Amino acid sequence: KQEVTQIPAALSVPEGENLVLNCSFTDSAIYNLQWFRQDPGKGLTSLLLIQSSQREQTSGRLNASLDKSSGRSTLYIAASQPGDSATYLCAVRMFSGSARQLTFGSGTQLTVLP
């Protein structure tokens, strides 16, 4: 059974810092990996989707990398801003049949201090 772990559970940084959020998964036979942002009391917003054949994806100040063989992904946020404060979730989709299920990590709660 796939397990997804995100460390740390919470992170607090001063504005302007570059930071890395970590995601690890136990079964490397993934179809793709998706990073989400969740604001308090809100739904999930998709940030980046990395296919299993890709090494990284970039969107603005965000860069997500994938090392499938080691079961790891990182989300790099450059020049962090207070508006980046949210919970960041990674989720993996297995490469198996018609499966479309996402297995989520428990998230990293990020606070960017002004």
Next chain:
Amino acid sequence: DAGVIQSPRHEVTEMGQEVTLRCKPISGHDYLFWYRQTMMRGLELLIYFNNNVPIDDSGMPEDRFSAKMPNASFSTLKIQPSEPRDSAVYFCASSLTGSEQYFGPGTRLTVT
């Protein structure tokens, strides 16, 4: 597009009552997913549909839970009878290909 729409946004009900949560997926999306989020268990997939047909309902916790998708633009998740441990945020998501998913704002359910 308005995105995935869920109603109600908040629901407070008494134990034993029937609860119906509603979802309107993004137009043209063939996949619809229902998730539940709790502090203890995080986000869990309950059931998903492809072209209005339930594909995998292995995440549905008990027979008290049921989901339907009568047409491509509407789905319901029903809990009958509701129990306090059903209190959670319920998310609906839709997808064009089954890959990248777009989530609704969620329904916060409180069962007293």
